[in-house]
Amino acid sequence: MPVSTRSQAAPARHGGDGTGAVDRGPATAAPAPGAHNHHHGLKEKLRALTLDYEEHKKRVAASQGGAAARQHRHSVRCLKAEEVANDENSAEADGEGANRRHHDAFAAVLRENVAPPQAQAPSKNNHVVPFVRPKEPQEKENVGCRPGNVMSCPIKKTVAVLPAASMLPAPAARKLSLGGAVGGKEAKSKSCVKIVNNKDVYLTEFASENDYLRLKRVRGRHFCFDSAFPDSTTQADVYSTSAADLVEGVLQGRNGTVFCYGATGAGKTYTMLGTMENPGVMVLAIKDLFSKVRQRSYDGNHSIQLSYLEIYNETVRDLLSPGRPLHLREDKQVIVAAGLTHYRAYSTDEVMDKLQQGNKNRTTEPTRANETSSRSHAILQVIVEYRCMDGGNIVTRVGKLSLIDLAGSERAQATDQHTQRSIEGANINRSLLALSNCINALVEGKKHIPYRNSKLTQLLKDSLGGYCNTVMIANISLSSISFGETQNTLHWADRAKEIKTKAKLVLELQRENSVLREQLVKQQQKLLTVQAQSLAANSSPQQSPAPLSHVVTPCSTQQKVKRSILAGNCFSTPDSKRSAADNAQVRELQRKVRTLEAEIEKMKKEHILQVKQKDEFIRDLINRKGSNCDAATVERKVVTRASLRKAQRDASAAGELRSPSHRFTSPAPTAKKRTFWDFGGNSPSVLAANGRKTRSHVAEQTPKKAPSMLLQPGFARERGIN
Numbered sequence: 001m002p003v004s005t006r007s008q009a010a011p012a013r014h015g016g017d018g019t020g021a022v023d024r025g026p027a028t029a030a031p032a033p034g035a036h037n038h039h040h041g042l043k044e045k046l047r048a049l050t051l052d053y054e055e056h057k058k059r060v061a062a063s064q065g066g067a068a069a070r071q072h073r074h075s076v077r078c079l080k081a082e083e084v085a086n087d088e089n090s091a092e093a094d095g096e097g098a099n100r101r102h103h104d105a106f107a108a109v110l111r112e113n114v115a116p117p118q119a120q121a122p123s124k125n126n127h128v129v130p131f132v133r134p135k136e137p138q139e140k141e142n143v144g145c146r147p148g149n150v151m152s153c154p155i156k157k158t159v160a161v162l163p164a165a166s167m168l169p170a171p172a173a174r175k176l177s178l179g180g181a182v183g184g185k186e187a188k189s190k191s192c193v194k195i196v197n198n199k200d201v202y203l204t205e206f207a208s209e210n211d212y213l214r215l216k217r218v219r220g221r222h223f224c225f226d227s228a229f230p231d232s233t234t235q236a237d238v239y240s241t242s243a244a245d246l247v248e249g250v251l252q253g254r255n256g257t258v259f260c261y262g263a264t265g266a267g268k269t270y271t272m273l274g275t276m277e278n279p280g281v282m283v284l285a286i287k288d289l290f291s292k293v294r295q296r297s298y299d300g301n302h303s304i305q306l307s308y309l310e311i312y313n314e315t316v317r318d319l320l321s322p323g324r325p326l327h328l329r330e331d332k333q334v335i336v337a338a339g340l341t342h343y344r345a346y347s348t349d350e351v352m353d354k355l356q357q358g359n360k361n362r363t364t365e366p367t368r369a370n371e372t373s374s375r376s377h378a379i380l381q382v383i384v385e386y387r388c389m390d391g392g393n394i395v396t397r398v399g400k401l402s403l404i405d406l407a408g409s410e411r412a413q414a415t416d417q418h419t420q421r422s423i424e425g426a427n428i429n430r431s432l433l434a435l436s437n438c439i440n441a442l443v444e445g446k447k448h449i450p451y452r453n454s455k456l457t458q459l460l461k462d463s464l465g466g467y468c469n470t471v472m473i474a475n476i477s478l479s480s481i482s483f484g485e486t487q488n489t490l491h492w493a494d495r496a497k498e499i500k501t502k503a504k505l506v507l508e509l510q511r512e513n514s515v516l517r518e519q520l521v522k523q524q525q526k527l528l529t530v531q532a533q534s535l536a537a538n539s540s541p542q543q544s545p546a547p548l549s550h551v552v553t554p555c556s557t558q559q560k561v562k563r564s565i566l567a568g569n570c571f572s573t574p575d576s577k578r579s580a581a582d583n584a585q586v587r588e589l590q591r592k593v594r595t596l597e598a599e600i601e602k603m604k605k606e607h608i609l610q611v612k613q614k615d616e617f618i619r620d621l622i623n624r625k626g627s628n629c630d631a632a633t634v635e636r637k638v639v640t641r642a643s644l645r646k647a648q649r650d651a652s653a654a655g656e657l658r659s660p661s662h663r664f665t666s667p668a669p670t671a672k673k674r675t676f677w678d679f680g681g682n683s684p685s686v687l688a689a690n691g692r693k694t695r696s697h698v699a700e701q702t703p704k705k706a707p708s709m710l711l712q713p714g715f716a717r718e719r720g721i722n
């Protein structure tokens with residue numbers, strides 16, 4: 001609470017009881033020159049209280065003795081400001097009530113203004129970090145080491161790598177004990193991480209205790225990983241969940257990588273290497289690998305080789321055979337350290353020996369955050385080669401497992417400038433930044449991935465973006481003090497989750513391909529059905545669609561179907577909606593067919609109507625222009641036509657062959673449908689019933705001087721009839 005508020009409250013209480021020092025003290029009785037100034041007023045009040053207190057002390061010393069007064073002062077200091085008011089009522093009972101109140105009020109003001117923070121009672125908070133790792137009394141601040149526990153090796157931060165290849169491309173978060181708390185801060189820190197369902201990580205940001213305005217403000221973020229391990233998780237559980245599948249993959253000839261990422265002291269080396277009692281991922285993986293190889297020894301020959309290197313200050317060193325720095329070379333698109341020692345191992349113990357030997361050579365130094373901080377990135381690689389005879393041929397499979405203990409990211413301290421630790425820290429941060437940039441570029445699908453920016457990313461090239469199954473373990477701290485580091489680690493783990501290595505892509509594509517093939521076949525069948533139905537509906541609208549087995553799809557239809565499949569139209573509909581879409585397609589086709597049929601009917605009617613109109617027109621012309629012809633002829637013609645039709649029907653019914661003269665005088669039964677153009681020599685072709693274009697048979701067969709021709713106005717003009 002702000003000091004000014006309390007300071008003003010204290011004198012008010014004194015003034016209220018009528019016996020306060022404020023009324024008696026000369027300093028407060030006289031108005032101060034700067035009374036409008038709050039600070040000045042406070043000083044005056046403080047001075048008055050001090051004087052009052054001195055007077056009171058003297059009085060008490062005179063009446064009860066100095067020792068009793070000292071004891072009383074001590075007991076008052078332990079009271080809280082709030083308690084003062086409560087005590088007032090009870091203090092009234094004795095004769096020293098007034099003095100006591102003065103004393104208490106002064107103590108409260110003094111405590112709130114002057115008392116150092118450590119004098120305050122520690123706040124009781126349920127969110128105080130539950131330390132997973134039992135804190136040892138001799139532990140240094142911020143250091144969680146237990147010397148001698150890690151692989152019985154004097155150098156505590158070392159990495160052992162074991163082969164593994166799995167299908168677990170996404171990172172797992174490991175919740176660890178506090179690695180970055182310092183002294184008293186440790187006790188005050190809250191847990192800012194909550195793990196739910198072994199997958200979800202909730203990160204909470206608490207406002208600083210000094211930030212009064214935002215004291216109650218809490219912000220959070222949620223992350224979801226393949227696995228999230230609470231601090232109670234055993235090393236065996238971590239291994240079986242994250243890396244065990246990788247071992248099987250390596251035996252199958254697939255590369256695998258496990259790497260731990262996190263802030264310094266977060267427990268990366270513990271997770272990868274572990275201790276003698278709790279061996280880490282590397283040790284468990286190596287044991288697992290050898291046991292699996294033993295089980296399959298009847299099934300061919302396995303050879304296991306291992307190498308162990310570190311990247312320290314951007315130089316690559318061989319940990320199994322220390323000497324000159326190694327250079328990185330690109331070999332078949334894979335970056336390798338030229339001259340790196342590869343040892344052939346025949347048993348787990350042999351690998352463990354080599355691992356310890358390498359750990360002794362690894363660079364570790366005590367830092368503020370970790371007594372045995374790894375100052376380098378360590379990479380243990382185990383290459384498993386498998387050979388067997390398959391039908392007279394030698395089959396060879398090679399799988400590589402990389403187990404990587406990264407150095408931890410750390411904050412640069414002003415005091416560390418120009419020291420060896422700060423140079424190491426800068427190099428570690430630089431290479432981790434390069435790693436972050438590569439993760440970013442891979443997630444964003446950029447063409448250029450900046451692997452060359454650091455030795456670490458060059459060596460991790462295959463693991464991050466190549467044909468490799470990769471597990472990233474993100475080590476985080478519970479403590480709100482390490483909130484920034486935890487947030488950073490989770491952020492990058494979350495980004496890395498999005499990376500798809502080529503191996504994963506190939507697998508995904510293969511799976512997708514087979515699913516698409518199945519879908520293609522189904523879609524082809526469905527489309528053929530639809531096409532057949534629409535064809536059947538087109539050809540005979542009254543008939544129900546023919547079953548698929550009886551339908552022969554025309555070539556052009558098949559091509560159309562193929563085209564639509566190739567265009568990918570058939571995959572644009574989600575599975576759930578596919579049948580509904582097909583039904584809709586069928587309905588649409590049926591609707592089109594019905595529309596077309598209606599149009600055809602309409603055209604037919606129009607055509608008949610036109611023919612009738614033209615017949616009427618012709619008849620009208622005959623009536624009007626036939627003044628030169630005798631009525632009997634006209635009538636005969638008309639009658640003849642009518643009778644001829646009847647005679648033709650009769651003849652046809654009798655099966656007689658019609659003579660050319662019949663044809664001339666007696667038009668075909670379709671004569672009534674003849675159009676205006678049927679009468680001209682230049683009449684356009686018409687569509688026959690069989691779909692072929694023919695000229696009107698009437699036009700072809702009618703002689704030029706036939707009476708019917710004369711009825712045509714144009715022809716009549718030509719002949720000078722009119």
Ligand SMILES: Nc1ncnc2c1ncn2[C@@H]1O[C@H](COP(=O)(O)OP(=O)(O)OP(=O)(O)O)[C@@H](O)[C@H]1O
Nearest residue numbers: 144145146264265266267268269270370373374408
């Ligand atoms: N889950 C855990 N259980 C018990 N002890 C742990 C656990 N995690 C870490 N520790 C201990 O905490 C200390 C620091 O852990 P560790 O050395 O693994 O951190 P680190 O992340 O590798 O740090 P750096 O990056 O500085 O090398 C070690 O003494 C380790 O034994």
